[in-house]
Amino acid sequence: MSATTTRLSNQASGNSTPPVRKRNSLAKGKLPKWAIWAIAAGSIIIGAAISTLTGFSVAAFAIYSAIIFLIAASVITTVVEGKRRGKNAMWTYLIYAAFIVALIPLASVLYTVLQKGLPGINSHFLFSSMNGVTGAIDNQTVANGEPVIGGAYHAVIGTLLITLWATLISVPVGMLTAVYLVEYGQGKALSKAITFFVDVMTGIPSIVAGLFAAAFFGMILGPNARMGIVAAVALSVLMIPTVVRSTEEMLKIVPNELREASFALGVRRWRTILKVVIPTAISGIASGVTLAIARVIGETAPILVTAGIASQINMNVFANWMSTLPTFIYYQILTPTSPTNIDPSVQRAWAAALLLILMVMALNLIARLVASIFAPKKGR
């Protein structure tokens, strides 16, 4: 057998004339690689033609080209490569199309916010408040073509402080609830009730949470009790269910063997939870908490009814009104500082929106970093 093969290969290599280029018979009935690009180019040309006939617009052009490409690519593949591959091609391109459609809003939002927000971002905007900035000043800057006065420093401080307090309230409550649910309450009526109410809490509209906090503190401190901590309580009402859910899921995936190993060493349950179970799950818990923060940092309605609106810097969450970035944006757009010259306010709003997106993005990055730092160590 091997002798035959050797002889054959000797013959082949001994042959001085170049071998006749023969298509691999295993690759028969396949479209060449360039074909799909050719179909794409054709579809775009035909799409352009049709869209011009019906009055040109970019959206119509893109939609026509995509539909023509989908039909042409799957029909040609079916004809050349067979029914199964034709179906495969159709679904593949449909999935790509769905992906692109899903990306359009995201890219569009990012583009718009960057385009409109970037001009407003400078050190003045970042480090000064709206204190003393009036409609007259805005009118003057527009008239003189000067840079916009007034920034979002107070709102950034407000966002950070209120979110920090909301986190301080909801992380212990949420984590302890999750520990009870997973480690102590398995199958008990109380834990079923808690799970049910946590699910209900997940669905609470944020304005209701805000009204709850406002009414609760109104009962204790009298009406018009508006300050940062009330807003923090409102946000924690929204955060707690998220923290409970994510922590619960993380604790559930800690292998039972680890708990048993710890018990078998004569370690008490609470120490096992504190020293074995939670450290094993901490990376997931930390990223869950960060994502919960990212969720509430953009809330507007509950802040408006609990912390009000402020234009000056307020570092104390226990007294006076406070602004956050979302309420700052809302206020700048809805009631521009100068009703006749709204451009400065619009610019501030977009800059604040960009800042908010950057903060949420930073939080997500921090979540990943935290997760990788706390993850169980690998290596030998």
Place this chain on the structure above:
Amino acid sequence: MAKRIDVNDLNVYYSKFLAVEGVSINIEPKSVTAFIGPSGCGKSTFLRTLNRMHEVIPGGRVEGQVLLDGDDLYGAGVDPVTVRSQIGMVFQRPNPFPTMSIKDNVLAGVKLNGTKISRSDADDLVEKSLRGANLWNEVKDRLDKPGSGLSGGQQQRLCIARTIAVKPDVILMDEPCSALDPISTLAIEDLINELKNDFTVVIVTHNMQQAARVSDKTAFFNIAGTGKPGKLIEFNDTTAIFSNPEQKATEDYVSGRFG
């Protein structure tokens, strides 16, 4: 060290299901006792009742007495944590704590309980326990590396080191070699022979050759059928069980003519 265990007429339940019925057995100190029997006959379940790990499973409970040198493990006012610190356990699959280094894994029983231990005492304990588990020479240069980076057999010996570091009187082993290769199995079996000098060892195994190699006494458990409780059929010297069993069922099982 090394206490005896006497079990009187023990019934083990999962909620209402009777899993093991009427077991009475006397385990001598400083001996190796092997539990053999077909899958599902309750030998692991019974083993877990010997250090009150059975009740960790929701619905798990027992009736009867387990005496550790005369003290009833299930007596009123007995703290299961005290029991478990005197009767250690090694599990079927190696389960070192993934967040801890090799050293911390060995010290887990001490540190997790919040006991203060000086650095030199800790180092001594780590070396002694790892030597006791025949692992010292393999890991002495990487004590600060994670325990999960070791091979399966090394991980299992790490778990044994972790168990002997809390200085128990009895060590229970639940099929400690079933996830290991023959070389690692041999290492563990050698270790069991050495552990016998200081501890009372009880081992559950599916491997009859292993029972014959390592144990002084062997208990054969069997089950009449699915849904029926497991029972202790015969308990005797290992040589007697394998060469001259009294019960027909034992003879069928050890000679491979079972089922």
